[in-house]
Amino acid sequence: MQHTPDKTAVFNRSWDAYKVGFEGRFPRIPTFPNSGGLHTYWIGNDKLNQLTKSGRYGAFKFEGESLHTGKWHEAVYRSFVVENETNNYLMHVGEYLRGDAGDALRYHNNSMFTTYDRDNDDDHHSNLNCARYTGVGFWYKHCNRLGLMRYYIWHGIHKKPLVIRRSMMHLLCTS
Ligand SMILES: [Ca+2]
DSSP: OOOOOOTTTTTOOOHHHHHHOEEEEOOOBTTBGGGTTOEEEEOOHHHHHHHHHTSOEEEEEEEEEETTTOOEEEEEESOEEEOOGGGTTOEEEOOEEEESSOSGGGGGTTBOEEBTTBOOSSOTTTTOOHHHHHSSOEEOSOTTSOOSSTTOEETTSSSSOEEEEEEEEEEEEOO
């Protein structure tokens, strides 16, 4: 028997899956020939809460590879804090320090986490669940700004959005 995962399957996970974390591989997406086989990993929101509240990690870095140029772009922030599950993993990002990807995370600052089975986004008037809309769990304010994984779009680079083939997020030690 063969199972061909839906193109959104890798990050289209439940609240409980994002809570504990997961690993997977991207299926190949016909319109994006280089998309297959990429390793994917989510550390888990509970662990993110524990790590970010410890104060050991003073900075946060996002890196995204442009689908069109293959070039990596980055954005570095002074701080990144994820609250606990009771607060729906409310996320706070600090000052934008440097990078060439732009300050796209600012838009989602102070947002709670949303998955297809938990709608905590701020997009009330359209009554959308942003994770259902995009196929990716994330801290969303509104659904028209997509998440930061896979070929989703990191807004904020010059006038043109950066379409991402793959991305990484890091907590940086300051001590
Ligand atoms: Ca909503």
